[in-house]
Amino acid sequence: MIRVVIVDDQELVRAGLRALAVHDGDVEVVAEAGTGREGVARVREHRPDVVLMDIRMPGTDGLEATRAIVADPALETVRVLVLTTFDEDEHVVEAIRSGAVGYLLKDVSPGDLRSAIRVVADGGSLLSPAITASVMRAAVEGAPHALDAGRLESLTAREREVLEQVGRGLTNDEIARVLFLSPATARTYVSRLLAKLGARDRAALVVLAYETGLVRPGD
Known part of the structure:
Protein backbone atom coordinates (compact mmCIF):
# COMPACT_ATOMS: atom_id res chain seq x y z
CA MET A 1 0.00 0.00 0.00
CA ILE A 2 1.11 3.53 -0.79
CA ARG A 3 0.49 5.76 2.23
CA VAL A 4 -0.61 9.33 1.48
CA VAL A 5 -1.24 12.52 3.48
CA ILE A 6 -3.43 15.20 1.86
CA VAL A 7 -2.83 18.85 2.82
CA ASP A 8 -5.36 21.38 1.49
CA ASP A 9 -7.38 24.09 3.20
CA GLN A 10 -10.59 23.15 1.39
CA GLU A 11 -12.39 20.19 2.94
CA LEU A 12 -14.26 19.45 -0.28
CA VAL A 13 -11.00 19.25 -2.23
CA ARG A 14 -9.52 16.90 0.34
CA ALA A 15 -12.58 14.67 0.19
CA GLY A 16 -12.41 14.53 -3.58
CA LEU A 17 -8.71 13.75 -3.65
CA ARG A 18 -9.17 11.03 -1.05
CA ALA A 19 -11.97 9.35 -3.02
CA LEU A 20 -9.98 9.46 -6.25
CA ALA A 21 -6.69 8.33 -4.71
CA VAL A 22 -8.00 5.19 -2.98
CA HIS A 23 -10.18 4.02 -5.87
CA ASP A 24 -7.90 1.20 -7.10
CA GLY A 25 -7.13 -0.18 -3.65
CA ASP A 26 -3.36 0.32 -3.66
CA VAL A 27 -3.38 3.76 -1.99
CA GLU A 28 -4.29 4.52 1.62
CA VAL A 29 -4.91 8.08 2.82
CA VAL A 30 -3.57 7.96 6.36
CA ALA A 31 -4.25 11.59 7.31
CA GLU A 32 -5.54 14.96 6.12
CA ALA A 33 -4.72 18.53 7.16
CA GLY A 34 -6.15 21.95 6.42
CA THR A 35 -3.02 24.04 7.02
CA GLY A 36 0.66 23.67 6.27
CA ARG A 37 1.55 23.59 9.95
CA GLU A 38 -0.94 20.83 10.66
CA GLY A 39 0.23 19.03 7.53
CA VAL A 40 3.82 18.92 8.74
CA ALA A 41 2.61 17.54 12.08
CA ARG A 42 0.56 14.83 10.36
CA VAL A 43 3.51 13.91 8.12
CA ARG A 44 5.81 13.60 11.12
CA GLU A 45 3.20 11.47 12.87
CA HIS A 46 2.47 9.08 9.99
CA ARG A 47 5.61 9.26 7.78
CA PRO A 48 3.71 8.62 4.54
CA ASP A 49 5.19 7.75 1.18
CA VAL A 50 3.60 10.74 -0.59
CA VAL A 51 2.19 14.12 0.44
CA LEU A 52 -0.31 15.92 -1.79
CA MET A 53 0.43 19.53 -0.84
CA ASP A 54 -1.65 22.58 -1.72
CA ILE A 55 0.41 25.75 -2.21
CA ARG A 56 -1.99 28.44 -1.04
CA MET A 57 -3.14 27.98 2.54
CA PRO A 58 -3.63 30.37 5.47
CA GLY A 59 -0.81 30.68 7.96
CA THR A 60 1.93 28.22 7.08
CA ASP A 61 1.53 27.75 3.32
CA GLY A 62 2.53 24.79 1.19
CA LEU A 63 5.97 26.21 0.37
CA GLU A 64 6.97 26.58 4.01
CA ALA A 65 5.49 23.19 4.84
CA THR A 66 7.41 21.56 1.99
CA ARG A 67 10.68 23.09 3.20
CA ALA A 68 10.01 21.84 6.72
CA ILE A 69 9.35 18.30 5.51
CA VAL A 70 12.38 18.17 3.21
CA ALA A 71 14.68 19.60 5.90
CA ASP A 72 13.71 16.95 8.47
CA PRO A 73 16.17 13.99 8.29
CA ALA A 74 13.52 11.72 9.82
CA LEU A 75 11.31 12.36 6.76
CA GLU A 76 13.97 11.62 4.15
CA THR A 77 11.80 9.10 2.31
CA VAL A 78 8.68 11.31 2.15
CA ARG A 79 7.90 12.66 -1.34
CA VAL A 80 6.00 15.93 -1.72
CA LEU A 81 3.79 16.52 -4.75
CA VAL A 82 2.38 20.05 -4.96
CA LEU A 83 -1.12 20.87 -6.18
CA THR A 84 -1.27 23.95 -8.35
CA THR A 85 -3.15 26.06 -10.87
CA PHE A 86 -1.73 27.76 -13.94
CA ASP A 87 -1.54 31.16 -12.21
CA GLU A 88 0.92 29.88 -9.58
CA ASP A 89 3.96 29.29 -11.82
CA GLU A 90 6.48 31.10 -9.64
CA HIS A 91 5.24 29.28 -6.54
CA VAL A 92 5.67 25.90 -8.20
CA VAL A 93 9.27 26.70 -9.10
CA GLU A 94 9.91 27.69 -5.48
CA ALA A 95 8.26 24.48 -4.26
CA ILE A 96 10.51 22.38 -6.50
CA ARG A 97 13.57 24.31 -5.33
CA SER A 98 12.38 23.54 -1.81
CA GLY A 99 12.34 19.81 -2.52
CA ALA A 100 8.95 18.93 -4.03
CA VAL A 101 9.29 16.19 -6.63
CA GLY A 102 6.78 17.69 -9.04
CA TYR A 103 3.34 19.13 -9.40
CA LEU A 104 -0.24 18.31 -10.34
CA LEU A 105 -2.85 20.65 -11.72
CA LYS A 106 -5.89 20.75 -9.47
CA ASP A 107 -8.13 19.62 -12.33
CA VAL A 108 -6.08 16.43 -12.80
CA SER A 109 -8.02 13.43 -14.07
CA PRO A 110 -8.64 10.52 -11.66
CA GLY A 111 -6.35 8.20 -13.59
CA ASP A 112 -3.54 10.75 -13.79
CA LEU A 113 -3.79 11.43 -10.06
CA ARG A 114 -3.38 7.77 -9.18
CA SER A 115 -0.59 7.37 -11.72
CA ALA A 116 1.23 10.39 -10.28
CA ILE A 117 1.05 9.01 -6.75
CA ARG A 118 2.51 5.70 -7.92
CA VAL A 119 5.29 7.40 -9.90
CA VAL A 120 6.54 9.54 -7.03
CA ALA A 121 6.12 6.75 -4.47
CA ASP A 122 8.41 4.67 -6.69
CA GLY A 123 11.07 7.38 -6.58
CA GLY A 124 10.21 9.25 -9.75
CA SER A 125 9.44 12.91 -10.42
CA LEU A 126 6.33 14.29 -12.03
CA LEU A 127 7.05 17.02 -14.57
CA SER A 128 4.59 17.04 -17.43
CA PRO A 129 6.23 18.28 -20.65
CA ALA A 130 2.92 19.91 -21.59
CA ILE A 131 3.14 22.47 -18.79
CA THR A 132 6.79 22.37 -17.70
CA ALA A 133 7.75 25.26 -20.03
CA SER A 134 5.01 27.46 -18.55
CA VAL A 135 5.93 26.60 -15.00
CA MET A 136 9.68 26.98 -15.49
CA ARG A 137 9.41 30.36 -17.21
Whole structure:
Protein backbone atom coordinates (compact mmCIF):
# COMPACT_ATOMS: atom_id res chain seq x y z
CA MET A 1 0.00 0.00 0.00
CA ILE A 2 1.11 3.53 -0.79
CA ARG A 3 0.49 5.76 2.23
CA VAL A 4 -0.61 9.33 1.48
CA VAL A 5 -1.24 12.52 3.48
CA ILE A 6 -3.43 15.20 1.86
CA VAL A 7 -2.83 18.85 2.82
CA ASP A 8 -5.36 21.38 1.49
CA ASP A 9 -7.38 24.09 3.20
CA GLN A 10 -10.59 23.15 1.39
CA GLU A 11 -12.39 20.19 2.94
CA LEU A 12 -14.26 19.45 -0.28
CA VAL A 13 -11.00 19.25 -2.23
CA ARG A 14 -9.52 16.90 0.34
CA ALA A 15 -12.58 14.67 0.19
CA GLY A 16 -12.41 14.53 -3.58
CA LEU A 17 -8.71 13.75 -3.65
CA ARG A 18 -9.17 11.03 -1.05
CA ALA A 19 -11.97 9.35 -3.02
CA LEU A 20 -9.98 9.46 -6.25
CA ALA A 21 -6.69 8.33 -4.71
CA VAL A 22 -8.00 5.19 -2.98
CA HIS A 23 -10.18 4.02 -5.87
CA ASP A 24 -7.90 1.20 -7.10
CA GLY A 25 -7.13 -0.18 -3.65
CA ASP A 26 -3.36 0.32 -3.66
CA VAL A 27 -3.38 3.76 -1.99
CA GLU A 28 -4.29 4.52 1.62
CA VAL A 29 -4.91 8.08 2.82
CA VAL A 30 -3.57 7.96 6.36
CA ALA A 31 -4.25 11.59 7.31
CA GLU A 32 -5.54 14.96 6.12
CA ALA A 33 -4.72 18.53 7.16
CA GLY A 34 -6.15 21.95 6.42
CA THR A 35 -3.02 24.04 7.02
CA GLY A 36 0.66 23.67 6.27
CA ARG A 37 1.55 23.59 9.95
CA GLU A 38 -0.94 20.83 10.66
CA GLY A 39 0.23 19.03 7.53
CA VAL A 40 3.82 18.92 8.74
CA ALA A 41 2.61 17.54 12.08
CA ARG A 42 0.56 14.83 10.36
CA VAL A 43 3.51 13.91 8.12
CA ARG A 44 5.81 13.60 11.12
CA GLU A 45 3.20 11.47 12.87
CA HIS A 46 2.47 9.08 9.99
CA ARG A 47 5.61 9.26 7.78
CA PRO A 48 3.71 8.62 4.54
CA ASP A 49 5.19 7.75 1.18
CA VAL A 50 3.60 10.74 -0.59
CA VAL A 51 2.19 14.12 0.44
CA LEU A 52 -0.31 15.92 -1.79
CA MET A 53 0.43 19.53 -0.84
CA ASP A 54 -1.65 22.58 -1.72
CA ILE A 55 0.41 25.75 -2.21
CA ARG A 56 -1.99 28.44 -1.04
CA MET A 57 -3.14 27.98 2.54
CA PRO A 58 -3.63 30.37 5.47
CA GLY A 59 -0.81 30.68 7.96
CA THR A 60 1.93 28.22 7.08
CA ASP A 61 1.53 27.75 3.32
CA GLY A 62 2.53 24.79 1.19
CA LEU A 63 5.97 26.21 0.37
CA GLU A 64 6.97 26.58 4.01
CA ALA A 65 5.49 23.19 4.84
CA THR A 66 7.41 21.56 1.99
CA ARG A 67 10.68 23.09 3.20
CA ALA A 68 10.01 21.84 6.72
CA ILE A 69 9.35 18.30 5.51
CA VAL A 70 12.38 18.17 3.21
CA ALA A 71 14.68 19.60 5.90
CA ASP A 72 13.71 16.95 8.47
CA PRO A 73 16.17 13.99 8.29
CA ALA A 74 13.52 11.72 9.82
CA LEU A 75 11.31 12.36 6.76
CA GLU A 76 13.97 11.62 4.15
CA THR A 77 11.80 9.10 2.31
CA VAL A 78 8.68 11.31 2.15
CA ARG A 79 7.90 12.66 -1.34
CA VAL A 80 6.00 15.93 -1.72
CA LEU A 81 3.79 16.52 -4.75
CA VAL A 82 2.38 20.05 -4.96
CA LEU A 83 -1.12 20.87 -6.18
CA THR A 84 -1.27 23.95 -8.35
CA THR A 85 -3.15 26.06 -10.87
CA PHE A 86 -1.73 27.76 -13.94
CA ASP A 87 -1.54 31.16 -12.21
CA GLU A 88 0.92 29.88 -9.58
CA ASP A 89 3.96 29.29 -11.82
CA GLU A 90 6.48 31.10 -9.64
CA HIS A 91 5.24 29.28 -6.54
CA VAL A 92 5.67 25.90 -8.20
CA VAL A 93 9.27 26.70 -9.10
CA GLU A 94 9.91 27.69 -5.48
CA ALA A 95 8.26 24.48 -4.26
CA ILE A 96 10.51 22.38 -6.50
CA ARG A 97 13.57 24.31 -5.33
CA SER A 98 12.38 23.54 -1.81
CA GLY A 99 12.34 19.81 -2.52
CA ALA A 100 8.95 18.93 -4.03
CA VAL A 101 9.29 16.19 -6.63
CA GLY A 102 6.78 17.69 -9.04
CA TYR A 103 3.34 19.13 -9.40
CA LEU A 104 -0.24 18.31 -10.34
CA LEU A 105 -2.85 20.65 -11.72
CA LYS A 106 -5.89 20.75 -9.47
CA ASP A 107 -8.13 19.62 -12.33
CA VAL A 108 -6.08 16.43 -12.80
CA SER A 109 -8.02 13.43 -14.07
CA PRO A 110 -8.64 10.52 -11.66
CA GLY A 111 -6.35 8.20 -13.59
CA ASP A 112 -3.54 10.75 -13.79
CA LEU A 113 -3.79 11.43 -10.06
CA ARG A 114 -3.38 7.77 -9.18
CA SER A 115 -0.59 7.37 -11.72
CA ALA A 116 1.23 10.39 -10.28
CA ILE A 117 1.05 9.01 -6.75
CA ARG A 118 2.51 5.70 -7.92
CA VAL A 119 5.29 7.40 -9.90
CA VAL A 120 6.54 9.54 -7.03
CA ALA A 121 6.12 6.75 -4.47
CA ASP A 122 8.41 4.67 -6.69
CA GLY A 123 11.07 7.38 -6.58
CA GLY A 124 10.21 9.25 -9.75
CA SER A 125 9.44 12.91 -10.42
CA LEU A 126 6.33 14.29 -12.03
CA LEU A 127 7.05 17.02 -14.57
CA SER A 128 4.59 17.04 -17.43
CA PRO A 129 6.23 18.28 -20.65
CA ALA A 130 2.92 19.91 -21.59
CA ILE A 131 3.14 22.47 -18.79
CA THR A 132 6.79 22.37 -17.70
CA ALA A 133 7.75 25.26 -20.03
CA SER A 134 5.01 27.46 -18.55
CA VAL A 135 5.93 26.60 -15.00
CA MET A 136 9.68 26.98 -15.49
CA ARG A 137 9.41 30.36 -17.21
CA ALA A 138 9.48 31.90 -13.74
CA ALA A 139 12.86 30.30 -13.11
CA VAL A 140 14.29 32.05 -16.16
CA GLU A 141 12.62 35.41 -15.68
CA GLY A 142 12.63 35.73 -11.91
CA ALA A 143 15.60 33.88 -10.46
CA PRO A 144 18.53 36.14 -9.48
CA HIS A 145 21.01 33.57 -10.82
CA ALA A 146 19.06 32.83 -14.01
CA LEU A 147 21.09 32.00 -17.11
CA ASP A 148 24.22 31.35 -15.04
CA ALA A 149 25.74 28.82 -17.42
CA GLY A 150 28.89 28.68 -15.28
CA ARG A 151 27.10 26.30 -12.94
CA LEU A 152 27.49 23.62 -15.62
CA GLU A 153 31.26 23.94 -16.06
CA SER A 154 31.93 20.61 -14.38
CA LEU A 155 29.81 18.71 -16.92
CA THR A 156 31.06 16.90 -20.00
CA ALA A 157 29.47 17.58 -23.37
CA ARG A 158 27.43 14.37 -23.13
CA GLU A 159 26.27 15.20 -19.61
CA ARG A 160 25.04 18.57 -20.87
CA GLU A 161 23.13 16.81 -23.62
CA VAL A 162 21.47 14.52 -21.10
CA LEU A 163 20.64 17.43 -18.79
CA GLU A 164 19.07 19.29 -21.71
CA GLN A 165 16.77 16.34 -22.41
CA VAL A 166 15.89 16.02 -18.71
CA GLY A 167 14.99 19.71 -18.81
CA ARG A 168 12.68 19.09 -21.75
CA GLY A 169 10.77 16.57 -19.64
CA LEU A 170 12.00 13.37 -21.27
CA THR A 171 12.10 10.08 -19.38
CA ASN A 172 15.27 7.98 -19.23
CA ASP A 173 13.98 5.69 -21.99
CA GLU A 174 13.17 8.70 -24.20
CA ILE A 175 16.60 10.19 -23.55
CA ALA A 176 18.16 6.89 -24.55
CA ARG A 177 16.32 6.94 -27.88
CA VAL A 178 17.10 10.59 -28.65
CA LEU A 179 20.81 10.33 -27.80
CA PHE A 180 21.29 6.75 -29.07
CA LEU A 181 22.15 5.36 -25.64
CA SER A 182 21.05 2.26 -23.82
CA PRO A 183 18.38 2.88 -21.13
CA ALA A 184 20.88 1.76 -18.48
CA THR A 185 23.45 4.29 -19.72
CA ALA A 186 20.85 7.06 -19.70
CA ARG A 187 19.98 6.22 -16.09
CA THR A 188 23.68 6.30 -15.19
CA TYR A 189 24.08 9.75 -16.72
CA VAL A 190 21.08 11.10 -14.81
CA SER A 191 22.43 9.67 -11.55
CA ARG A 192 25.81 11.25 -12.30
CA LEU A 193 24.15 14.62 -12.93
CA LEU A 194 22.35 14.46 -9.60
CA ALA A 195 25.65 13.84 -7.80
CA LYS A 196 27.73 16.39 -9.72
CA LEU A 197 25.19 19.19 -9.46
CA GLY A 198 24.09 18.47 -5.91
CA ALA A 199 20.50 18.11 -7.05
CA ARG A 200 18.04 16.35 -4.77
CA ASP A 201 16.03 14.78 -7.58
CA ARG A 202 15.04 14.99 -11.23
CA ALA A 203 12.72 17.93 -10.62
CA ALA A 204 15.68 19.97 -9.36
CA LEU A 205 17.60 19.10 -12.54
CA VAL A 206 14.76 20.50 -14.64
CA VAL A 207 14.84 23.79 -12.75
CA LEU A 208 18.63 23.93 -13.14
CA ALA A 209 18.39 23.34 -16.89
CA TYR A 210 16.10 26.36 -17.20
CA GLU A 211 17.97 28.57 -14.76
CA THR A 212 21.25 28.10 -16.60
CA GLY A 213 19.71 28.74 -20.02
CA LEU A 214 20.42 25.22 -21.26
CA VAL A 215 16.70 24.93 -21.97
CA ARG A 216 14.46 27.92 -22.63
CA PRO A 217 10.64 28.13 -22.53
CA GLY A 218 9.32 27.40 -25.98
CA ASP A 219 12.29 25.23 -27.07
